[in-house]
Amino acid sequence: MNLSRRTILLAPGLGYLALFLVLPCLIIFAYSLFERGTYGGIDYTLTAGNYLRAGSSLFARIFLDSVRIAGTATLVALLIGYPAAYAIAAAPRNQQMALLVLVMLPFWSNYLIRTYAWIVLLNNEGLINRGLESMGVIQEPLPLLYNEFAVVLGLVYNYVPFVILALYSSISRLGPELREASFDLGGSSWTTFRRVTLPLTVPGIAAGAVFVFVLSIGNFVTPDLLGGGQRPMLGNLIYSQYLSARDWPMGSALGFILVLIMLALLFGQAVFAHRAAGEVEARGVPAGAPR
Amino acid sequence: MRTDPIRLWLNAHLGLVYVFLYVPILVLIVLSFNKSGLPTTWTGFSTEWYGKLAGNPKILAAAGNSLIVAVASTLISTFIGTLLAMGMEEGKPNPYLDALVAAPMIIPDIVLAIALLSFYTLLNMSLGLQSIVLSHAVFNIAFVCTVVRTRLKNFDRSIVEASIDLGASEVTTFRRVTLPVIAPGVVAAALLSFTLSIDEFIIAYFTAGAGQGSTTFPMQIYAMIRFGVTPEINAIATIVIGFSFLLVLLSQRLNREAA
Numbered sequence A: 001m002n003l004s005r006r007t008i009l010l011a012p013g014l015g016y017l018a019l020f021l022v023l024p025c026l027i028i029f030a031y032s033l034f035e036r037g038t039y040g041g042i043d044y045t046l047t048a049g050n051y052l053r054a055g056s057s058l059f060a061r062i063f064l065d066s067v068r069i070a071g072t073a074t075l076v077a078l079l080i081g082y083p084a085a086y087a088i089a090a091a092p093r094n095q096q097m098a099l100l101v102l103v104m105l106p107f108w109s110n111y112l113i114r115t116y117a118w119i120v121l122l123n124n125e126g127l128i129n130r131g132l133e134s135m136g137v138i139q140e141p142l143p144l145l146y147n148e149f150a151v152v153l154g155l156v157y158n159y160v161p162f163v164i165l166a167l168y169s170s171i172s173r174l175g176p177e178l179r180e181a182s183f184d185l186g187g188s189s190w191t192t193f194r195r196v197t198l199p200l201t202v203p204g205i206a207a208g209a210v211f212v213f214v215l216s217i218g219n220f221v222t223p224d225l226l227g228g229g230q231r232p233m234l235g236n237l238i239y240s241q242y243l244s245a246r247d248w249p250m251g252s253a254l255g256f257i258l259v260l261i262m263l264a265l266l267f268g269q270a271v272f273a274h275r276a277a278g279e280v281e282a283r284g285v286p287a288g289a290p291r
Numbered sequence B: 001m002r003t004d005p006i007r008l009w010l011n012a013h014l015g016l017v018y019v020f021l022y023v024p025i026l027v028l029i030v031l032s033f034n035k036s037g038l039p040t041t042w043t044g045f046s047t048e049w050y051g052k053l054a055g056n057p058k059i060l061a062a063a064g065n066s067l068i069v070a071v072a073s074t075l076i077s078t079f080i081g082t083l084l085a086m087g088m089e090e091g092k093p094n095p096y097l098d099a100l101v102a103a104p105m106i107i108p109d110i111v112l113a114i115a116l117l118s119f120y121t122l123l124n125m126s127l128g129l130q131s132i133v134l135s136h137a138v139f140n141i142a143f144v145c146t147v148v149r150t151r152l153k154n155f156d157r158s159i160v161e162a163s164i165d166l167g168a169s170e171v172t173t174f175r176r177v178t179l180p181v182i183a184p185g186v187v188a189a190a191l192l193s194f195t196l197s198i199d200e201f202i203i204a205y206f207t208a209g210a211g212q213g214s215t216t217f218p219m220q221i222y223a224m225i226r227f228g229v230t231p232e233i234n235a236i237a238t239i240v241i242g243f244s245f246l247l248v249l250l251s252q253r254l255n256r257e258a259a
Helices: A002-031 A049-054 A057-090 A093-104 A111-122 A127-134 A148-171 A176-184 A189-200 A202-217 A221-225 A234-243 A248-282 B004-032 B048-054 B057-090 B095-106 B109-122 B129-153 B158-165 B170-199 B202-207 B217-227 B231-258
Strands: A034-036 A042-046
Touching (some): A057 A093, A057 B004, A093 B231, A111 B004, A111 B217, A148 A202, A202 A248, B057 B129, B057 B217, B095 B129, B158 B170
16 A cells, blocks of 8 residues: 555656656767768668767867866865855855855856856957056956856856855854864864865865866856857766767767766765765764754 | 955955856946947847837747747756656666666767657657657756755655544645645746746757747747847846846745745
């Protein structure tokens, strides 16, 4: 009786996900092992060629570019996000929620619009260039848009709210006791931060970093609009293989590689968080001790 | 944290982060009311650009399409996702089920987009608003399920047993006991999936098909942005920002009432 009731509840959702998520993903995995047909279709001949081509110099360069851009965006987002999250966690309890909502609010407006706002600010006739010109700081407009700088800026702008949220939940879980113990034992503020706070917030850092990196490396909109196609990333490559080159097997192989990168990072993060929790427990502090 | 200079520096940094987050948005809003539409010279307050929008049939059609897609995918995913959440909360924790439900939320958009396009093409399905609805429901089911499960975790199951012991049927128990308790969570989940669907671009772009008739609002915005910076986009942006902030505040309020 109970079993059948549970089956009825689960069946529509699991069926839907099996049909519209698992099956389509299996299809592109299968496509990635076939050759491209002469007219853009699929030629059902097994090959490892797509994966071998993914390692060729042209694709490898875009891979490296993507990793560098996503890595830079991740690092900058962490450097901006950590002190901000720390400041929120140190604020009076009754203000923390409002401060967090204020951080997340822009995150909920349309991604395209948030990206477009930077085109308005950064272009040659934009607010920053025109402002600097009218103040006499520069004569020629600065090349702010359609380069790697703009792409990194756009990614940081869009994802820093989430990094702050992830870090906040990690930092706010720490009680003042450990820090006070460190101070009492003669540790300076810096030592306390480096030896106590930072190690204990590693799971939050890892969660935020993986989120920004995964969303950045698979991003299509930001490199397209702010990079002006100058710095295509993995997402743009998949897009062009599917919609321009009509090489679906190649696009599928790249998509599958993107998923593998994501899974590897998530797995690494889980292991990392698990080990960090273990270390804390070994030191006699229960992980996630309620505050 | 004992030394005040550090706290001062942290608070100054936080202030700058808010400036960074809000200045671009505020600039768009201000420019949308600028008569000339130019970024640097203020030529007077005007709602001219909003008037232009109201007379642009392409934008209105795209907004209509997005509403249809968002409402339809929200209805499907709220129903299926809520059932899924109830089923998952009733049984033992299952890591494979958890992973399956987490997958649509973390899989890169572009991968889900090409996977669904390949799937529909293989089935020879005609692409259009219906394929966008089916595609959006994939990630929306996952988000609805997650939100409703959080609500169910704090749910005292003994009142369901009490209702059944008192002779109520499963359906009556759901309607009179379970649903009122989880309702705030379900409404918040529906709002979330509506927001996600109405903002979603890449998956819609891939699964909309070639016809102009199934252009959604974000697809229209994307086409306009690629064309260049225009005052009309500033006006659209302002409306979209206002609308999404309203939705967020609404769901915040629901959450607070639920808590």
